[in-house]
Amino acid sequence: MLKLYDLAGAENxxxxxPYCWRIKMALAHKGLEVETIPWRFTDKDVIAFSKQxxxxxxxxxxxxxxxxxxIADYLEATYPETPSLFGGxxxxxxxxxxxxxxxxVMSPFLFKMVVVDIFRHVDPKDRDYFRKSREERFGKPLEDxxxxxxxxxxxxxxxxxxxRLTLRAQPFLGGERPLYADYVVLGGFQWCRCISDFKLLEPNDPIYAWRQRMLELFGGLAGKAKGYPV
Amino acid sequence: MLKLYDLAGAENxxxxxPYCWRIKMALAHKGLEVETIPWRFTDKDVIAFSKQxxxxxxxxxxxxxxxxxxIADYLEATYPETPSLFGGxxxxxxxxxxxxxxxxVMSPFLFKMVVVDIFRHVDPKDRDYFRKSREERFGKPLEDxxxxxxxxxxxxxxxxxxxRLTLRAQPFLGGERPLYADYVVLGGFQWCRCISDFKLLEPNDPIYAWRQRMLELFGGLAGKAKGYPV
Known part of the structure; x- marks a missing residue:
């Protein structure tokens, strides 16, 4: 069975x-089973075999x-008989x-809005690493x-x-059905949903309705994952 | 032969x-010949048959x-034997x-930077219409x-x-060859090139090199059209 090293917080x-969510959705899109292995920021040695x-x-x-x-390219090449992530x-x-x-565009905005919520949910052993590396990036305390x-x-x-304009014209970025582009965007929203109750979208936004459809895909793979209501 | 009503300035x-450029590039992509008919903003009666x-x-x-x-959809459906604009x-x-x-994102920026240059190039009979309608949109004089x-x-x-990130990874938005997405973006740049010498891009920008490739397509269809050096 496929195995995926998947970032986890204090709880397993x-x-x-967001990048792991892209791939978990892509695997479900292809009907491929996967065993996800909880991994923390500081578990560098566990994935040292990947040379990064x-x-x-x-x-x-x-x-x-x-x-x-x-990984999306690999799945597309290795499992050509499964539904395509790109449509060619x-x-x-x-x-x-x-x-x-x-x-x-999207991720820098999200990061700026929920970075403290991420910090609150990372594993205790990751806290110093997370705060130090992210505060260096922003040049100020996370709380600021x-x-x-x-x-x-x-x-x-x-x-x-x-x-928004695109989702007014069609149900998914991929058209009538979701494609990898949808999973990439969902990754951003799901990242926040897993660690924050901050409301990113207004309920009357077509993007809100699209996110609901995405959260319900594959038996609620993203929607049932541990997180906060949107 | 196909005919296209195409916005012209004081000179024929x-x-x-930008929207006409999308279609002129799309027609060339499909190898379809077209007769373009110069049209001005105030020639509403000439295209009244189109009910807009x-x-x-x-x-x-x-x-x-x-x-x-x-129009892109129409061409794709009506001339299926020609190269696809979308790849499926x-x-x-x-x-x-x-x-x-x-x-x-792109057009509002461009409009704000070159609207006076557009005004300088529109047909004398369009000048009042153009200034009035655009100043209403902006709520201030074009010069401001x-x-x-x-x-x-x-x-x-x-x-x-x-x-920029996309064109660092591949020569065109469509991959190894241009697709309709490339023509849509080119339309914005070509709009400005036709009426303004304002420098939009730095020469070391990957977008600059892509624009050069686009201007050279189809025997220089866009690059040889009347306008300013980029």
């Missing part, structure tokens, strides 16, 4: 990595792959833009980063305009 | 509509289609996000809209991060 079943220090890392028999985009080579190329939009989040969320919702 | 061969007042309007025998996305139904669905990103463009262009370049 609090799995909040971040999850997701997928292990398939005697092979391993790290980096969510590379053009869809794969086009999906890169969605992934880069999430990384460059989130102080404007009631204003930031307004700008965040405005920045989601391309997503 | 200054064709600056904006270009592009494509006429194919006794049929007509307006709205660039609908998934690619079509995924491309909506690119189009909405251009409309919601562009006053901060040296600052705006810095924010614009930052907002292009998802595009």
């Amino acid at each position: 079943d609090r799995r909040f990595s 220090g971040r999850v997701p890392v997928l292990v398939d028999g005697d092979q391993w792959v790290n980096d969510s985009w590379a 080579p053009s869809g794969r190329a086009l999906s890169r833009f969605h992934a880069n939009w999430v990384d460059a 980063v989130v102080v404007d989040r009631d204003k930031d969320v307004v700008a965040f919702r405005e920045a989601l305009a391309p997503l | 061969d200054r064709r600056f509509s 007042g904006r270009v592009p309007v494509l006429v194919d025998g006794d049929q007509w289609v307006n709205d660039s996305w609908a 139904p998934s690619g079509r669905a995924l491309s909506r996000f690119h189009a909405n990103w251009v409309d919601a 809209v562009v006053v901060d463009r040296d600052k705006d262009v810095v924010a614009f370049r930052e907002a292009l991060a998802p595009l």
Whole structure:
């Protein structure tokens, strides 16, 4: 069976990595079973075999792959008989833009709004590492980063305009059915849902309804995972 | 032969509509010949048959289609033997996000930076219409809209991060070859190139190199059109 090293918080079943969620959704999309192994930020030695220090890392028999985009590629190439994550080579190329939009626009906003909530949920052994590395990145205490989040969320919702317009025209980024692009965006929302009760979306937003559909996919894989109501 | 009503400026061969450029590139992608008919903002009667007042309007025998996305769909359905603009139904669905990103993020920036340059190039008979309608939209004189463009262009370049990251990974948004998503983004840059010498990109930006490749496609269709050096 496939194994996935999956970021966990203080509790084994609090799995909040947005990149790991991309892959857990992708595996479910393909109908592939996976055993997820809880992993913490400081468990660098556990995944040292992958020659780097971040999850997701997928292990398939005697092979391993790290980096969510590379894992999606690996799954697409290795299990061609399962439903495609991209809908073909053009869809794969086009999906890169969605992934880069999430990384460059959506994730920085989310991080700024929930970083203290992440800190509260990481494993005790990860706390010093998390605070130190993230405070270096922001150049200030985590508590100061989130102080404007009631204003930031307004700008965040405005920045989601391309997503909103698209989901007004069709049920998923992939069209009638979700594709990898949907899982990439969901990863961001699910990351927050797992560790924070901060309300990111207004209930009348088409993105809210899309997120509900995403949370319900695959028997509620994302929606039933430990986290907060949206 | 196909006919396309195409926005022109004071000179018949200054064709600056970003939406028309999407379609001219799409037609060339499909190897379809087209006769473009210069049209001005106030020529509402000329396209009254299309029951609306904006270009592009494509006429194919006794049929007509307006709205660039609908025209792309029409071409894809009507000429299935020609190269696809989307690479399949998934690619079509995924491309909506690119189009909405251009409309919601890229175009408002561009408009704010070059609206006075547009005004300078519109046909004399369009000038009053253009100034009045655009000043109503902005709530101030056109000359005041562009006053901060040296600052705006810095924010614009930052907002292009998802595009830049994607074009670092692959030559076109469509992958190894351009697709409709590329033509949508090019439309924005070409709109400005046709009416303004304002420098939107730094030469060392991967987006700059991509734009060069786009301008050279189809024998320099976009690059040789009347406009300014980039």
